Amino acid sequence: MKKLTPMMKQYFEIKEKYKDCILFFRLGDFYEMFFDDAIIASRVLEITLTGRECGFDEKAPMCGVPYHSSNAYISTLIRNGYKVAICEQTEDASKSKGIVKREVVKIISPGTIMDDSILNNKENNYLMSITFNDTSASISYVDISTGDLSCTFIDRSMLYEEIIKVKPTEIIYSSQTTEDRLKLICDQNNIFLNENSTKYYSTDSSILSKYFDESYLLNVGILDKIEIKYSLIGLLNYIYNTQRQVASNINKINYYNSLDYMCLDVFTRRNLELTETLRSKEKKGSLIHVLDKTSTGMGSRLLKKYVDEPLINKASIQERLDLVDELVKDYNLREDISSELKNIYDIERLCGKIAFENINPKEIINLKKSISRIPKIKHIISNSECIHLKKLSEKMDELSDIYNFINDAILDEPSVTLKDGNIIRSSFSDEVRELRDLSKNGTHLIKEIESRERLKTGIKSLKVGFNRVFGYYIEITNSNLKQFELPSEYIRKQTLSNAERFITLELKEIEEKILNAEEKIKELEYQLFLDIRSRIYKNINRIQLVAKVIAKIDVLISLSQVAYENNYCKPTLNTDGNLTIIDGRHPVIEKLINEENFVPNTTNLNTSDCSICIITGPNMAGKSTYMRQVALITLLAHIGSFVPAKEANISIVDRIFTRVGASDDLSQGQSTFMVEMTEVSHILKTATKNSLVILDEVGRGTSTYDGLSLAWSIVEYISNNIGCKTLFATHYHELTVLEKNLSGVKNYSVAVEENGEDIIFLRKIVEGGADKSYGIHVAKLADLPDEIIKRASEILNKLEQSNINHAPHDFSSATIEAAFTKESVVNEQISFYDTNPLLKEIVSLDIVNMTPIEALNTLYKIQGKAKSMEMI
Template identity: 30%
Template sequence: MTEIQDSKFEKFFSRLPEKSHACVRFFFRNDYYSVYGKDAIFIAQKFYHTMAVVKYLERSISSFDEKNYSKEDDAFVNLSFLMFESTLRELLLSFQYRVEVYGRDKNYNWKLLKKGSPGNLQAFEDDLARNSEISTSPIVLSLNLTVINNQKCIGAAFSDTSSGKLAVCEFTDNDHFSNLEALHVQINAKECLLYSEDSNPDKHKLIKILQRSGLMITFRKKEEFSNKNIVQDLNRLLKLNASSATLPETQLKSAMCSLAAVINYLELLSDDSNFYQFELSTFDLNLYMRLDTAASKALNLTPSPLSGSNKSMSLTGLLDRCKTGQGRRLLERLVKQPLLDVAKIEERQNLVELFVEDTILRQTMQEEHLKKVPDLYRIARRFLRKQASLLDCLRLKEVVARLPALLEVLNSCASPNKFVLDEVFSSPLKELKVDFEKFVELIETTLEYDEGEHEVYIKPSYDEDLWAIRTSMEDIKTQISKQLQNVASELGLIPDKTLKLEHAAHLGFFFRVTLKDEKVLRAQKYKFHTLETQKNGVRFTNNVVSTLNENYKALKSNYDEKQSVLAQEVIKVAGGYCEPMISLNEVIAYLDVLLSFADASVNAPIPHVRPKILPIGSGIITLEGSRHPCLEVQDDVQFIPNDLFLSKNDTCFVIITGPNMGGKSTYIRQVGVIVLMAQLGCFVPCTRAVITVIDCIHARVGAGDNQLRGVSTLMAELLETASILKSATENSLLIIDELGRGTSTYDGFGLAWAISEYILKDLNSFCLFATHFHELTAISNDYPRASNFHVTALTTDNKLTLLYRVKPGSCDQSFGIHVAELANFPPDVLQMAKRKAAELEEFSSLNNENGQEQLEGEKLIDDFLKEVIERRIMEMNENEAITSLNEMKRNLLLKNNIYVNSIINSVQNK
């Protein structure tokens, strides 16, 4: 850059508004990208993993604010195009950051070129999809919170630009915003829009819950949440014209305000390619099983940063055997939307069973067909934005041309469930095949693929003028080829061996000899003109070839111009097939997901089985030989299966005790994962399974401090538990692990007991409760539907052996010191721990004895007072009363209760 341009950049940079730490600014420099200041340090550390790439400006771009100057402000890092794309992908899809890209216009003035966020990837679609598919959907959620009759009402709207979907819904919520949390999990939103001008205390609570869920929050002006022009806007965006009668505006005014904010934020109306391409629906929370954020994390539904490259550590990764990008996006959504309708679950099961049983069908579909299908929605978007190429036309044609073979494979199925296969896949594919017949005919007539140049061209035979130009070009190429023979004779060289005819874009046609034969050329240099000298030889030409070259270039330019006009016509016609293209994309994606379910079931260490599904309210969950699907596939793991039998008429509340690391947490989580898989339509890791449809899964597992938000371990788990108690129903499954930590043992046990009693008495939900409060097992004495189970372990010679079997009955110790021994604690520490534990047990035993004495004594006193009333001592004369009381006193002393005797002695002493 010149000094003037440097100066322009410095002034522009210094005037940029302050940004959040979760935003990175890139500056496009034509051949590379640059980042500055704290962004440079961040990029160096997180993506280059070295500070060696960091350079420092000679002239500080921060010199305009010398008071706050630090050397870090002078740092900068340059990124190649390839590095920029990989960094961009990680920032938007993994780190959940915002990105801004700045560049220069033709006057060298700097300006914002494009920006994006986790929920708004539109500006970066091409960058993200250039070298790899986008397997996640960018979903923006917008919320409008109001209070009506002391009830919290939420109007929500969201957009998925990867599939052209808009949706709205309205619902009332409790103090813990449980319905909102369920909505967030179901739609898998990446970003949430809220208006900033609001002092509502409920709004602050809502923000904390959204932040706890890991959702990026973007504040917008309140004016953007106005549905004043929503009908007009939707008339331009929806495939069918909208009207006030057809829109849910009358009933869902608050949600339509949120939808207006989504449209404004994504700038959908500023891009003509969005017009008439979206669908609007009303989202129903009650169509799917509800999951809170804690349950999603506890069941490991999606990959976490700790899982690294091991996909099978999460349920989504385990089930992801998809071959297409659209299939992976759909899978990510379906895992968060387990079905409640038994008929729909069984329909999926029928299809998965069909693919499980027919190995040839499954493998043929995956390896020979789906593996070669591109992301059709991305291609459709390029057509809509008028950015498509002839290669996109050809790729679409190849997919459509594959449909007859794909249908033939589907028709070869001999399963009794083939009617479901025909209804869900074969029939729609047949209709789409008919829709694309004219398109295939057009492409076959007009396009040809040059394998040598990897380019797609218009066939010369398609247009008379094109054919004439092409014929002239071929004639010139023939004349140039004859020149090879002539020049070879003149130089005494062998054509195509020591003398070669070649072509390059900047030189046209030319001859080449090796450096060894260059002396032959030098001898007749008056006949030939040297063009270039390189390591592989000397490039030269003669007058005839030069003239022919010029003619060829003129014809080629004319040919390209004519072909470009024809290509645009072909692309325009192909763009009219966007709607069937998107429909085909959806069918392919669903087929890919169900094949993936089947593949995961078959290739598990022990093949999964089809569960029997019972309607909601049936009150039975039976799992025989159940295993955790993610753990059993880990290397060097021999998983121990366990059974579970839950019934609302017998046992619906299970307390699991046992040693640390004995498998309690794994057991209760695997039950949740299996139930969820069953309602997805998957097969499950059991030898036999009967599962009643569950309306929601709530989890209180593994809480920890959240110091940044001022939330302690106890507060975190109590917030989650409070939400569970508010929103769970008798058809819910509750998974509670180690409730009551982070406070005193007595307080923790008191909370655990009270919560357990509330679940048994008031909720009547299915509940699995893992605990180290062994006293909690006594609750089964008061409530027959509560049962005690324990994970088994053996202690021999003071050594602990974990068996990982879940058996009936309770366990009276936690083996914590044995686990410390497994962790290689120093022997002195272990001895001290054993000594102190023994002392505490003795103290606790004494306290328990005293406590028992007091309870018995209080009962004796109550009985004594009852007898006084029954004998009507107050109605006796003095002598009779004294005689009767002395008799009762002697009987009371004969009980020899320490508590009673101490009271009597205390009274007598006075």
């Protein structure tokens, strides 16, 4: 084996430090990858794999990408779950002796990406840091592209709900190992769990002083909060150690208590389809899709934050509602502001690019264009009658000094690339102006020198010429040399057969200026641009504050526009526990079927006689839609939005829970019924009297006896132990007897119009319980074969006439009520099971704790026993 080449030795020394990254190794105008990195990259990026002599017996696998177009390739690798270490030449190759010095200048991972081609301008790209304690956890998270930094300290049991709410793209953590559940949460939600983050996760607290003044930290109170401090320190050190710089756009800490916001667990977020649909995982068809009429990326991200974090402080909610109310009432104001907002770029992310020194001249002009709209927006608002909006707009700095500075310095249509020149106005720099004049007027200057030298020497045929070997020269014929005396500053350069060529110091200076003008202009403009960027950098805090106000105005405009277009009402808020919605509508579904075709429904939940509504009626009749719309209307009110209803008086709730639909979690060996019971268990353990609970068809995943018993018991438990506002939809219409047995329980059902064998779902929720399930009617609507419908009807008639509907199997309301009041009936049921061993075995099964395999084996054995029995 040959000795490694110096370059490959350097490569291996650097790669050894970054084993968990794809190393982009700079060679000239390319980033090259070698060995395993090259094999991976060639496959993922679909580029050619070649080889290079490295000192081994075989060539090193190699592939590369042009450095000027590397962002697209890096983004592809990040999307495919890889980290990339950027290794640059850190000295001028022409001035170095031996191998050029190289080092890694940046590590790019999902949470530190800055490339517009991979970032979603409507969503934040959070990097989250977690520090684990015995029973608690502290988390800090930041979007380095916007500088949005938050931190909190929570109970360990709430950690995963907080992760789902924030939904970071990458998680780093302090410990050497982590929980299996954290890995599962990350896998299920497409979050990159950086298991090598401890390498950069330092506990060096000096990093805080690089980002914040001590007075600011004391004011925020972070220094006193040890648990939070260390997750924040770890986060900032990770950014500093991977990005190799302090980012000035990270200059504010949003310290919050998670209890200040309504808590929404993963099931509720998923079931209510707040930001993406349940099936397709797309934004279209979700609540945010209906609400988002924003004009800027900043506004869109803030609106998503509002939906993810509903407020529970009445005064804060009311403040937002009042702002929206002012805009709903003023159509012209909305339109005028919107027209200005549409011309504002993503100022937050432009600040991020300035902070990380990767903004281009075109983007600086976009910042200038955005700033130019601020005075107009303030003027529009100041001329309105909106008191609350005026107070908000007063916080906007017009940034006129920054606008004027950029306008004076940067061309209106500059080059996108920094080193291509055509960036700086000639009026901004005398040197730039002179060099441009030289570049454009070089021929004219040479002619001027030629004329002057003719007058000086008296030689009319003297000429100034140029060639690539000698550059500019003065040529005089031999005959003229004999007649005239030449100036002393003429230096002989070349002898020809009939002439001599001379140079002067002046001519050479002009030559150098002319020939190097273009290159010098580019170098000078580049340096001037860095100075301009640095000056703007120092004002990032001011610009960010303006961006936040613009984002808020954008959100308010969006919410008011949606309210106006869709006939929403301003909700009234209360803390009395009463929830009244008059003619409420589902905000998403009404858009799909048109508002005029949607059947509105009224809801009355209170703390006296109706805290639990048991809703019965056939499937497909609209129970789930109705319950979801109540939850969504409640949530909309808590984010400060108008709601789809004629009137709404909404009680402040601490949490909304939903258990809707059926799903398996086969990766964890959990059946549909196990998932259902797990979700219900979570609700019953966590809900308070101030919560809103939506339960849909609980118990249907098991046998009729088990399901009905569980549903009955769950309603009792909520009534007796929690007392929260609850909508409980069920196909067990036998539960309607609970209205008589439990205070606060009321029966409602979906109205159905029967016409012979046909039914019409009226989609209207009315008082009173249903006494039919209409299952066969629904099957008919689903267009099952007539033969099946006919046979099912025959079987149903026989079952209704047989003993299956009589004691001890009688599931009529009267019999069930008696079963819960008369011990004799219970004893009769027990004796019945004792006489039927197979039934006794089935009833005694512990279904909830069975694995899917155990359940299948048990079912197989029971089937065998049943087949061996004489069937009647």
